[in-house]
Amino acid sequence: MIARFLSRRLLEAALTLAAASFLVFGAVHLAPGSPETFLLGGRAASPQALAAIRAQYHLDDPFLLRYLKWAGDALTGDLGRSMQYRGPVLDLIEARLPSTLLLITMAAVLVVVLGIGLGQLAAVRGGTAGSAVLVGTSVALGTPSFVAAIGLLWVFSVQLGWFPTIGSGDGLPDMIYHLTLPSLALALYWIGWLARVTRGAMRDQLALDHVTVARGRGLPERLVIRRHVLRNALGPIVTVSGLTISGLVISTVLVEAAFGLGGLGALLESSVQVKDFPVVQAITLLVVALFTLTNLLVDLCYPLVDPRIRLGARSDA
Amino acid sequence: MTAAVLSRLPSRGLYPACLVFAALTVVLAIFAPLLSPHDPNATDLGAALSGPMPGHLLGTDTAGRDVLSRLIAGASTSLLGPIAVVAFSTVAGVVVGVTAGWLGGWPDTLLSRAAELLLAFPALLVAIMFVAMYGEGVAAPVIALSLAYLPYVSRLARNLTLSERQRPYLAAYRVQGFAGLTICLRHLLPNIATVVLAQSSVNFGYALLDLSALSYLGLGVPPLTPTWGSMINDGQSALLQGHPLSAILPCAAIVLTVVAFNVVTERWADRVSGRPS
Amino acid sequence: MSVLRITGLRMWLPETARPVLDGVELSVAEGESVALVGESGSGKSLTSRLALGLLPSGAGVEGRVVVEGEDVLGASPQRLRELRSRTVAMIFQDPRAGLNPLRKVGDFLVEGRKGARARAGELVEAVGLEQRVLRQYPHQLSGGMLQRVMIAGALMGDPKLLLCDEPTTALDVTTQAEIVSLLQSLRQRYGTGLLFVTHDLDLAADITDRVYVMYAGRIAETGPAATLFSRPRHPYTAALLAARPRVVKESARLATIPGQPPDLRTELTGCAFAARCPIAGPECRTDRPELIDQVACHHSLTGADHA
Numbered sequence: 031m032i033a034r035f036l037s038r039r040l041l042e043a044a045l046t047l048a049a050a051s052f053l054v055f056g057a058v059h060l061a062p063g064s065p066e067t068f069l070l071g072g073r074a075a076s077p078q079a080l081a082a083i084r085a086q087y088h089l090d091d092p093f094l095l096r097y098l099k100w101a102g103d104a105l106t107g108d109l110g111r112s113m114q115y116r117g118p119v120l121d122l123i124e125a126r127l128p129s130t131l132l133l134i135t136m137a138a139v140l141v142v143v144l145g146i147g148l149g150q151l152a153a154v155r156g157g158t159a160g161s162a163v164l165v166g167t168s169v170a171l172g173t174p175s176f177v178a179a180i181g182l183l184w185v186f187s188v189q190l191g192w193f194p195t196i197g198s199g200d201g202l203p204d205m206i207y208h209l210t211l212p213s214l215a216l217a218l219y220w221i222g223w224l225a226r227v228t229r230g231a232m233r234d235q236l237a238l239d240h241v242t243v244a245r246g247r248g249l250p251e252r253l254v255i256r257r258h259v260l261r262n263a264l265g266p267i268v269t270v271s272g273l274t275i276s277g278l279v280i281s282t283v284l285v286e287a288a289f290g291l292g293g294l295g296a297l298l299e300s301s302v303q304v305k306d307f308p309v310v311q312a313i314t315l316l317v318v319a320l321f322t323l324t325n326l327l328v329d330l331c332y333p334l335v336d337p338r339i340r341l342g343a344r345s346d347a
Numbered sequence: 348m349t350a351a352v353l354s355r356l357p358s359r360g361l362y363p364a365c366l367v368f369a370a371l372t373v374v375l376a377i378f379a380p381l382l383s384p385h386d387p388n389a390t391d392l393g394a395a396l397s398g399p400m401p402g403h404l405l406g407t408d409t410a411g412r413d414v415l416s417r418l419i420a421g422a423s424t425s426l427l428g429p430i431a432v433v434a435f436s437t438v439a440g441v442v443v444g445v446t447a448g449w450l451g452g453w454p455d456t457l458l459s460r461a462a463e464l465l466l467a468f469p470a471l472l473v474a475i476m477f478v479a480m481y482g483e484g485v486a487a488p489v490i491a492l493s494l495a496y497l498p499y500v501s502r503l504a505r506n507l508t509l510s511e512r513q514r515p516y517l518a519a520y521r522v523q524g525f526a527g528l529t530i531c532l533r534h535l536l537p538n539i540a541t542v543v544l545a546q547s548s549v550n551f552g553y554a555l556l557d558l559s560a561l562s563y564l565g566l567g568v569p570p571l572t573p574t575w576g577s578m579i580n581d582g583q584s585a586l587l588q589g590h591p592l593s594a595i596l597p598c599a600a601i602v603l604t605v606v607a608f609n610v611v612t613e614r615w616a617d618r619v620s621g622r623p624s
Numbered sequence: 625m626s627v628l629r630i631t632g633l634r635m636w637l638p639e640t641a642r643p644v645l646d647g648v649e650l651s652v653a654e655g656e657s658v659a660l661v662g663e664s665g666s667g668k669s670l671t672s673r674l675a676l677g678l679l680p681s682g683a684g685v686e687g688r689v690v691v692e693g694e695d696v697l698g699a700s701p702q703r704l705r706e707l708r709s710r711t712v713a714m715i716f717q718d719p720r721a722g723l724n725p726l727r728k729v730g731d732f733l734v735e736g737r738k739g740a741r742a743r744a745g746e747l748v749e750a751v752g753l754e755q756r757v758l759r760q761y762p763h764q765l766s767g768g769m770l771q772r773v774m775i776a777g778a779l780m781g782d783p784k785l786l787l788c789d790e791p792t793t794a795l796d797v798t799t800q801a802e803i804v805s806l807l808q809s810l811r812q813r814y815g816t817g818l819l820f821v822t823h824d825l826d827l828a829a830d831i832t833d834r835v836y837v838m839y840a841g842r843i844a845e846t847g848p849a850a851t852l853f854s855r856p857r858h859p860y861t862a863a864l865l866a867a868r869p870r871v872v873k874e875s876a877r878l879a880t881i882p883g884q885p886p887d888l889r890t891e892l893t894g895c896a897f898a899a900r901c902p903i904a905g906p907e908c909r910t911d912r913p914e915l916i917d918q919v920a921c922h923h924s925l926t927g928a929d930h931a
Contacts, residue, residue: 046467057476168609171609172609173601175560176560177602180586183586188589195587238721240722240725242722244735246673246714247708247735247777248704248705248706248708248736249736261726280469281471284560317472318467337726
């Protein structure tokens with residue numbers, strides 16, 4: 031039962047990735063103009079240079095062959111060479127990954143802790159606290175990360191002078207300090223998102239009979255909320271938490287621009303500006319792979335969250 | 348007293364306030380050229396970064412341009428893009444979703460799987476890729492976002508089509524020998540249009556966020572077009588030097604507009620689909 | 625001494641024109657079995673839940689709900705939890721909805737009780753299940769088995785009073801009979817008082833000593849099960865008895881009560897049943913009949929009127 035579920039999900043994820051990579055690769059070739067114009071980024075080049083580029087990128091091979099070669103290389107870790115930096119894309123990504131990864135991790139922790147916490151507050155408490163959270167999530171869902179960045183910079187860097195306005199620091203403690211405001215800016219929108227989902231899922235559970243039964247059996251309210259309401263609401267919460275990851279990753283473009291951080295997002299932005307296609311392709315593929323992977327992980331979590339999936343919803347009575 | 352007011356605010360006061368604000372931005376956007384006190388692109392380096400004063404009610408930016416005029420001009424670009432995205436994604440999503448739901452079988456599988464695949468790409472990423480491929484201009488990001496939001500619309504349209512197909516009146520038309528296309532256009536579409544449009548309108552806020560993010564990055568909007576995103580980008584250095592107004596005001600414009608439109612469109616979607624708000 | 629005594633109970637829900645419960649008087653003696661009968665919406669479930677101190681959100685209550693000498697409505701949250709886990713327990717209509725689908729049966733039984741594993745094992749067998757259900761999840765059991773689990777769960781605290789809110793309605797007929805006989809045998813074994821909330825008159829007659837008939841949030845009539853069903857005095861009780869489906873009957877047509885119960889948006893003057901009552905007089909529409917001598921009716925029937 032569970033083995034079939036796992037193998038089917040793995041196969042689906044692999045197919046999604048293959049199809050997505052085909053889209054990413056094909057998109058460049060669907061674009062107007064010949065690929066080498068893009069690869070050259072609009073610069074003029076001699077016929078010899080053009081021929082060299084066509085040879086280097088195997089542009090004279092059939093499209094499908096080129097895709098397979100590119101995909102095969104990507105699988106072995108060879109993501110091509112950057113036009114802008116004249117080096118392997120993988121090295122560029124590797125150099126920028128630690129700071130971006132730390133930023134995303136910090137933001138993800140904030141999202142999970144504050145999103146679920148505030149959502150629970152709004153679901154359990156009515157009145158002023160609940161309404162304040164509701165209004166707060168509405169505002170958060172209207173605040174893109176770069177706007178949050180501007181607001182945080184103004185209050186905490188310019189007015190209070192607590193945090194630096196630029197740079198990502200050296201060494202872990204310093205990096206965490208430098209990334210505090212950026213991670214907050216990155217997280218804010220998704221905190222609102224997760225809080226809303228948590229509130230909705232918990233309110234759905236609160237209306238169910240089994241919660242009334244638990245209360246009617248004299249269980250302390252704290253336990254009712256934790257074991258029966260929050261525990262049973264975890265399904266949608268886990269799903270949305272998974273979706274959050276790819277949103278966080280792509281939003282690093284904005285936050286890294288706002289805080290002058292040299293991470294993966296900033297690399298994507300500058301690569302788009304100069305049409306450095308191998309880099310754009312590689313990062314796009316990375317984001318899509320991450321999305322597929324987190325979705326897979328979320329699905330694999332479901333049997334842990336819900337025994338009905340683990341044991342089969344068939345009654346053996 | 349404040350506690351009582353605050354706890355009633357979400358249910359009572361928020362919706363009308365948002366409706367009024369959304370209507371106000373629409374009016375501003377439509378009559379932008381008439382309402383704007385200055386040319387939004389007229390520079391006056393002598394009066395750069397001045398605070399609010401007569402003649403420049405909301406001050407000027409680093410290049411001495413009138414912030415109020417740029418905010419008003421930015422309203423048109425900020426609203427037009429999301430409206431186009433909602434319109435395109437609705438039309439395309441309905442075509443895909445109704446086709447899949449009506450035909451069933453392998454076309455359904457193919458279209459549904461393709462739509463699911465698109466969901467793996469965050470909207471902002473698709474938009475950035477399109478700008479990279481097609482260069483500057485408003486068209487590329489609008490098409491990209493329409494594509495990115497299409498799966499949400501098509502999934503809804505497909506489900507509605509499936510449940511509508513079960514209803515006896517459509518079966519009756521089929522038995523009478525009406526062509527599938529005729530039934531879809533004349534009978535099915537009018538019945539699902541309101542719900543699809545209402546749900547789709549909720550994407551307005553998301554599109555505004557994504558488009559302003561692009562213009563903040565300087566992607567996709569031709570230079571010299573004032574947008575709220577590019578105003579924030581222009582104003583950021585001034586903010587760091589202690590002149591916050593030219594960056595903070597467009598920030599406030601984005602947040603207020605998105606919140607207002609979100610509240611209004613979500614209320615509409617809830618009402619149309621019979622959910623309690 | 626009564627385990628449960630409800631006096632002058634009134635309850636309002638938000639945005640309604642009249643109270644959902646209007647002057648309910650009810651008592652259950654130690655070890656006694658009492659039925660609360662009425663149509664859906666008559667307030668019988670609300671009344672029984674109040675014995676646990678469970679209120680719908682936004683409800684306003686006045687009156688007294690005394691359990692073992694203590695007013696539930698004024699009890700502290702801590703005291704209320706103790707009452708719920710030691711003195712009063714409840715089983716609900718739909719056992720599948722009442723059990724958390726993500727928790728094992730054993731965890732449900734011992735929840736909130738330290739060192740109760742052994743007792744859970746005993747009770748599971750007492751309700752006719754095998755020990756292995758303790759390790760199973762609700763979706764692995766049938767509806768009848770789940771209701772047995774619910775009953776075992778209710779008996780964990782050795783309660784003085786068991787509230788049964790339509791405990792057999794969601795089950796099929798043979799299972800219904802099993803659950804009813806189980807409840808009866810458990811009552812004899814543990815001496816638990818029963819408050820049986822049901823719309824099923826035959827069931828009420830079978831297993832209870834006394835019956836309360838409820839209509840539109842008010843008690844219409846009360847009395848020993850035997851006399852109340854053989855000689856109903858309130859026209860509503862009589863109509864209910866006439867409307868009950870029976871297998872052996874010469875006429876195939878079911879008698880129905882004309883009209884609808886009054887809804888909560890309209891205020892009531894006079895008797896709540898007046899609009900549907902065949903013998904209502906003018907005073908029935910203006911004066912509310914009090915519950916005097918076990919019946920609330922201006923024209924209460926005698927046994928001879930309704931043979």
